[in-house]
Amino acid sequence: MGSVAVNDVAKCYKYYTSKWHRAWEKLYPGKSEWHTKKWVLKEVSFGIGTGESVGIVGVNGAGKSTLLKLLTGTTQPTRGTIQVNDRVAALLELGMGFHSEFTGRQNVYMSGLMMGYNRGQMDELMPGIEQFADIGEYIDRPVRVYSSGMQMRLAFAVATASRPGILIIDEALSVGDSRFQAKCYARISDYKKQGTTLLLVSHSVGDIVRHCDRAIFLKGGTIGMDGSARDVTNRYLDELFGKPQFETAMKEGPAASSPSRTALSTANDGDVYHSRHGYRPEEYRWGQGGAEIIDYDIQVGGTHYPPTIDSGEPTEFYLKVRFDVGFDNVVPGILIKTLDGLFLYGSNSFLSSAGRENISAERGDVRIFRFSMPLNLNSGDYLLSFGISAGDPQGEMTPLDRRYDSIILHVSKGMEFWGVVDLKAKFHAVNEGGPSR
Structure with missing residues (x-):
C-alpha cells in the first residue's frame, strides 16, 4: 500500500460580491445562488508509493498549494477522495501556526502538541530542535522579531524533529541561506533512505530534479504531465516561456x-x-x-x-x-x-x-x-x-x-574519479619535522 492515494479530487471555492449575499444564501438555502464558483482543482488522480520522492510544479494559480492543503487535511475536497497512510509533517506557508507574540520555544511546544506529541516527548525533542535551528538566544524571543530565514529554520527543525512518514514542503526552503538549505536537504536525504515519502513544491527546477525521482506538472487545476523529474520540469519550462x-x-x-x-x-x-x-x-x-x-x-x-x-x-x-x-x-x-x-x-x-x-x-x-x-x-x-x-x-x-x-x-576518462566534475586536485606528501631527502 502506498503513502498517498488521490482519486478524482476536485476543489471548488465560492466567491461572494457582498457579505449580505453570503448571509442571504445561508438563511434561504435552495432559493437562489448568490455566489460564483472557482474550480481550483478538477478530477486530479495520482498515487505516491512509500519512500517515493515526488515534486510538484506549475505556474502560479495552477492549484499546487490547494492540493497540499488537501493532502494535509487543512481543507476538504469538494469531490473525490484522498487517502494518506502515514504521519504527515508539512511546511506550507512560512511560519504557519506560529504565534507572533510567543517565543520560539513556546511556539515549538505548541506546534509539537498540534502534531500529536505529548509534553514529555517535546521535552526530549527540544534540545535537538534547538541545535538544528541554530538561532541562538532568539529561541527565547518573540517570533515577531524573527527574519523569514529564522522562521524557516525553526519551522523545519520542528517538522523534522523525528522522522515523519510523509514530509511535505511548499517553497519554504527558498528563503533560507545556502548553508542551511544544504543542512535541510541532508536531513531529507537521510529520511528518504529510511523510508520517508517526500512531496516537494518548488519553482526551482534544479531542486526538483536533484531531490525528486518523479514530478507532477499541474496546469489549470489538472495534471498536465506525470513522469520523470527531468522530463516534467522541461515541460514546465515550456509552459513558462511558451513553445510557439x-x-x-x-x-x-x-x-x-x-x-x-x-x-x-x-x-x-x-x-x-x-x-x-x-x-x-x-x-x-x-x-x-x-x-x-x-x-x-x-x-x-x-x-x-x-x-x-x-x-x-x-x-x-x-x-x-x-x-x-x-x-x-x-x-x-x-x-x-x-x-x-x-x-x-x-x-x-x-x-x-x-x-x-x-x-x-x-x-x-x-x-x-x-x-x-x-x-x-x-x-x-x-x-x-x-x-x-x-x-x-x-x-x-x-x-x-x-x-x-x-x-x-x-x-x-582514462582514469575515472569519484563524482562528476574534475576539480584537478593535487596531492603532496608533507613530512613536517621529518628528515629531508
Whole structure:
C-alpha cells in the first residue's frame, strides 16, 4: 500500500460580491445562488508509493498549494477522495501556526502538541530542535522579531524533529541561506533512505530534479504531465516561456543530411540544427521568437562533431543564430547537464567575457557565436543546451530561442574519479619535522 492515494479530487471555492449575499444564501438555502464558483482543482488522480520522492510544479494559480492543503487535511475536497497512510509533517506557508507574540520555544511546544506529541516527548525533542535551528538566544524571543530565514529554520527543525512518514514542503526552503538549505536537504536525504515519502513544491527546477525521482506538472487545476523529474520540469519550462511555431518548423524542416566537415558559414540561413551529429529529437525548445538557433558545431582538435570527447580536452562550441528582428543587446548562452537533469555548468556571453561583450543584431543578420572550455567531466553522457536571449544580462532578459537538452555529449576518462566534475586536485606528501631527502 502506498503513502498517498488521490482519486478524482476536485476543489471548488465560492466567491461572494457582498457579505449580505453570503448571509442571504445561508438563511434561504435552495432559493437562489448568490455566489460564483472557482474550480481550483478538477478530477486530479495520482498515487505516491512509500519512500517515493515526488515534486510538484506549475505556474502560479495552477492549484499546487490547494492540493497540499488537501493532502494535509487543512481543507476538504469538494469531490473525490484522498487517502494518506502515514504521519504527515508539512511546511506550507512560512511560519504557519506560529504565534507572533510567543517565543520560539513556546511556539515549538505548541506546534509539537498540534502534531500529536505529548509534553514529555517535546521535552526530549527540544534540545535537538534547538541545535538544528541554530538561532541562538532568539529561541527565547518573540517570533515577531524573527527574519523569514529564522522562521524557516525553526519551522523545519520542528517538522523534522523525528522522522515523519510523509514530509511535505511548499517553497519554504527558498528563503533560507545556502548553508542551511544544504543542512535541510541532508536531513531529507537521510529520511528518504529510511523510508520517508517526500512531496516537494518548488519553482526551482534544479531542486526538483536533484531531490525528486518523479514530478507532477499541474496546469489549470489538472495534471498536465506525470513522469520523470527531468522530463516534467522541461515541460514546465515550456509552459513558462511558451513553445510557439518552432515545433511545426522542425517537423517541416529540411531533410537530414550528413554532418558538415567545414566550419559553419553565415552564407545560408536554413535551419539544419536537427541534421547534425549528436542531435536529440527529444529536445525541449521554446522562446518568444525574433531569433532562431539554426545550426551548431562542436570541435575538438580540429575534428568536428567528435563521437567521443576526452575529459579535459579543450572543446569549442559554436551556435549559429538567424535574427528576424533587430535587438540592441543579445546574449547567447550554453548549459551542460547530467542525463537526469542536474545543472553542471551554465554561462553566457556576458559572464564568459567578464561583462565586456555587448552584442547588437540587425534584422536579417546571421551570426556565429563560440564558447570554448575544457570538458573536465567524468566518463559518461551529458546533455548540451544552447540559448539566445535579449535584454540586460544583469537585469531582465527575454528568451528568444532556447534549445534545451538538444545535443548529447559522450565524454571518456582514462582514469575515472569519484563524482562528476574534475576539480584537478593535487596531492603532496608533507613530512613536517621529518628528515629531508
